Amino acid sequence: MSRINSRGAFRPIGRAASAAAMLLLAASSAGAATEVPFPTAEAALEVAPRERVWDGTVEAVNRATVSAQTSGRVAEILYDVNDYVEAGATIMRFTAVEQQASLRQAQAALEEAEARFEEARQEYERVANMYRNETVSRARFEQAQANRDAAEARLAAARSGVAAAEEQLEYTEVRAPYAGIVSARHVEVGELVSPGQPLMSGLSLQSLRVNVDVPQSMFDPIREIGRASVYVDGNERVAAESLTFFPVADPVSNTFRVRVNLPDGAATLFPGMFVKVGFVVGETRRLLVPAEAVVRRSELTAVYVVADDGVTLRQVRLGRRYGGDVEVLAGLDAGESVALDPVAAGIYVKERQQAAADGAADER
Numbered sequence: 001m002s003r004i005n006s007r008g009a010f011r012p013i014g015r016a017a018s019a020a021a022m023l024l025l026a027a028s029s030a031g032a033a034t035e036v037p038f039p040t041a042e043a044a045l046e047v048a049p050r051e052r053v054w055d056g057t058v059e060a061v062n063r064a065t066v067s068a069q070t071s072g073r074v075a076e077i078l079y080d081v082n083d084y085v086e087a088g089a090t091i092m093r094f095t096a097v098e099q100q101a102s103l104r105q106a107q108a109a110l111e112e113a114e115a116r117f118e119e120a121r122q123e124y125e126r127v128a129n130m131y132r133n134e135t136v137s138r139a140r141f142e143q144a145q146a147n148r149d150a151a152e153a154r155l156a157a158a159r160s161g162v163a164a165a166e167e168q169l170e171y172t173e174v175r176a177p178y179a180g181i182v183s184a185r186h187v188e189v190g191e192l193v194s195p196g197q198p199l200m201s202g203l204s205l206q207s208l209r210v211n212v213d214v215p216q217s218m219f220d221p222i223r224e225i226g227r228a229s230v231y232v233d234g235n236e237r238v239a240a241e242s243l244t245f246f247p248v249a250d251p252v253s254n255t256f257r258v259r260v261n262l263p264d265g266a267a268t269l270f271p272g273m274f275v276k277v278g279f280v281v282g283e284t285r286r287l288l289v290p291a292e293a294v295v296r297r298s299e300l301t302a303v304y305v306v307a308d309d310g311v312t313l314r315q316v317r318l319g320r321r322y323g324g325d326v327e328v329l330a331g332l333d334a335g336e337s338v339a340l341d342p343v344a345a346g347i348y349v350k351e352r353q354q355a356a357a358d359g360a361a362d363e364r
Contacts, residue, residue, distance in 0.1 A: 038344035040306050040337045041290050043328065048286045049227065051278035056212035056230070056260065058273045062178055063203035065186075066091070068193040070099065070171035077189055079200070085176045091200055092174040094193065099172055103165040106158070113151070113158035120144075120151035180204035208262050208269055212277045213255040219245075227280040228260050232269065237322065238262060288325040293338040294318065295346075303328075304345035306337040311349050 072094030079091045127144035130136040184201040187193060210230055214222060222228075228240040244259035260277055262269075269275065295302045295313065302315045316331030332338070339345035 036306055036311060036339070036345070036348060038339055038341040038348065041293065041340050043287055043289045043332050043334055043336050043338060045285045045334045046288050047283060048322070049280040050282040050284035051229070052218060052222075052281050053231075053276050053278045054212050054214055056210040056275055056277040058208055058210050058269045058271055058275060060180075060203035060205065060271045061207035061209055061261075062180065063183075063201070063271070064177060065184075065198045065201040066174055066177070068094075068171075068174070068195055068197045068199055070094070070168050071194045072096065072098070072172055072192075074187050074189050074191045074193060077185065077187075079182050081182050081185055083182045085180060085182060085202065087176055087179040089176050090173045091176050091182075092187075094172040094174075096169055096172040099165070099169040103162070103169050106161040106165040110155075110158040110162050113155040117148075117151040117155045120148040124148040174199055176202065178204055179206070203271060205270065206264050208271070210260040210262065210275060210277055212258045212260060212279075213250070213253065214258055214279065216249060216254045216256065218279070218281065219249075219256045219258075221281045222258065222279045225280045225282075228258075229278050230260060230262065230269075231276040231278060231320070237320070286319070286322075287328045287332060287334055288322065289328055289332070289338050290340055291321060291324055291326045293340050293342065294326060295342045303332065304339035304342055304349070305332070306339060306345075310352065311339065311345055313346075313349070 074092065075095050076093040077091075078089075078093075079085050085091060124144045124147070127136055127141050131138065131141040180202045181204075182200060182202045186198045186200060193199065222243075223245050226243050228243060230238045230240065232238060240260045241263045242261045244261065246257040246259070249256050258279075289303060293303050294316075295304065300315060301318055302313050305312050305314045314331055317329045319327030319329045321327075
């Protein structure tokens, strides 16, 4: 007599256990594939790019230091190091007494210029009518015309003065040129600043790139193929959007600089980090298995192999991860089946071992 446990495996009971266990083991070694109550997958060879890996340094594409464009005293600092700033946000304010006074002076000059122009225009129209009626000389007409044109020019200059004064007043509020993180602050509240003085440095984490120095011998194949990937924390793989090649080698190290441009927001990276960059230099064949099939127990890395003679736990040596698969460097051959549910496979192996042990005990 036998019964089926919760995992779907047969477990013999009583005196008939010995015969049932022997028949079950014989069936598993008779040449037919072992039927298991969990999903499996076949380890397969895949033609994939062959890479050479070097270290690279991450840097931000957009990084800048904002400088003062007018003079004044720092009245307020709205952001500090490590703060996120939206594009166009005010990051600092200066005292604006001098700029406001200049603006009022320019506006007064503009009002005067407008009045002078209106007076000269009206005078020109009166003289022009009189000239058409031949009651004034041509010289008087030309003088009125020149006075009008001069007043119009002074009006344009006054308008430009107002625009310049408004711009200087606008410069008392320092704004972020793009969204990013504040990396350094160079002034304090109450400090007197002048045009050109650095105020605050920042960078954008949205657009990043990696600089890599590659040996001279590998520069040509890398440039010819033009493909690379950045590996983050050993697992995450980010394909490069494009590569930029510097045409001049370093005379000391005989290496060429290659800039790996990453897609926006592709990975959690920060400027200054060291990462591994794999450049495609040819093709190779990789043995891949699904990542969920891998068992990690302390320092042991293994997979459950499903074969005709049963299910066994086999140690393997792994390479890099590619999407949902991981490369197997040693311990497994192409075509072998692995369990996709290691927990269920482990329970299955223990139940089989217990069934065999129970059968041996009944025989004794």
